[in-house]
Amino acid sequence: MYAKDDPRSALATAPAPGPDSGAAIAAAQYFDLQATPIVRAQNVALIHTAARAGDDLDNGTLEGxxxxxxxGASPAFTVLTDHGATRIEQPGLVxxxxxxxxxxxxxxxxxVRLVEATEPAWRERAANAGAYTEDHPRVALLQRWPEPGGxxxxxxxxxxDVPADPARFGRIFRTRAFMVNFLPxxxxxxDPRRLSPHSHADFEQLSLAVQGEYVHHIRxxxxxxxxGWREDEHVRLGSPSVAVIPPPAVHTSAASDPGVNQLIDIFSPPRADFSGKPGWVLNADDYPMP
Structure with a gap:
């Protein structure tokens, strides 16, 4: 599944699955975020904004x-809350x-903003809201992880602040509801000879392309x-775009642009397997595991 030099090859092997539930496997979804700037998965909504100087973005009053x-392409901005003003001028996660x-x-x-998909201010605004009128039976519903310390x-x-480390898979941060992995x-x-097809048992993956172009291979x-059988898919998307990959589809994504390519992977709830690897989650001291 993974090459020996891929850090994910050290993840604990999942137990053998029991009898399949027989529930239908959802179709993968693909979005050009310039055309459809608000989309969702089961537990998370993603809002892409082509921001301009002077914009005042109202996030609403959120429950989560x-x-x-x-x-690197994002502008400087200030987050305004009851706790004060926080100015952000470099890449990372807020x-x-x-x-x-x-x-x-x-x-x-x-x-790019992430909110819980059930937030009243956002839940009806996603372009693909109709795909989730009923919960997807193969996706575990979000139960928030413990509150942050402090x-x-x-x-x-x-x-x-994060030095490169080939023993760690990307740069991973988590919140109570989300996990965000900034891939290099x-x-x-x-290299088409070094892909990494794999699957997930009960969570969706959002693969957000922020630079370049990717071909998403889905089986x-x-x-x-x-x-309910489907032909294999090989869907080419530029950036900004997002692919919503359902469980237990086999998937891998291949950069295809001759220039710079970058993906950011998003999960909700946070992944327990990544969280269990010492040093992988860079803000684990702030956000404890259940």
Whole structure:
């Protein structure tokens, strides 16, 4: 499944599955975020904004935390909450506590916000809301992880503070509801002889392309009901885009642009297997495991 030099090869092997539930396997979903800037999965909604200097983005009054994914192309901005003002000027992950908040934008560029999919201010606004009128039976519903230590505060985790480490898979941060993995930039296409097809038992993966172009290879396993079988998919998406990959589809994504390519993987709830690897989750001291 993974090459020996892939850090994921050291993850604990999942126990052998029991009899399959027979529930239908959902179709993968693919979105150009310029055309459809608000999309969702079972537990998380993603809002992509092509922000401009002077914009005032209202996040609403949220029941859960807000996460802001900041890339090298993102503008400087200030997060405004009852706890004060926090200015952000470099890539990383911002976590905003529950309650009312706004974002004052100081330049031009993309911002990506993550909220829980059940948030009243956002749950009906996703372009694909109709795909989740009923919960997907193969996806575990979100149960928030423990509250962060130190109480309610805006927390910022800059990527510049994280040295490269080939023994760690990307740069991973978690909140009570989300896990965000900033994968390294890749120059040029991925070697087609070194892909990593794999599957997940009960959670979706959102693969957010922020630079370059990717081909998402998806294979839906065959169940007894052949009317649900699908042809293999090989879907090419530019950036900004997101692929929502359902369990237990076999999947792998290949960078295909001759320039710089970058993916950011998003999960909700946080992954227990990644969290169980010492040193992988970079803000684990703030966000304890259950």
């Amino acid at each position: 935390e807000l996460a802001i994914v900041v890339t 976590v905003v506590p529950p309650g009312a908040s706004r974002i004052s934008v100081h330049g031009d560029g993309p911002l 109480g309610a505060a805006v927390r910022f985790y800059p990527l510049a 930039e890749q120059d040029g296409p991925r 839906t396993p065959w169940l007894n009901d052949s009317t």
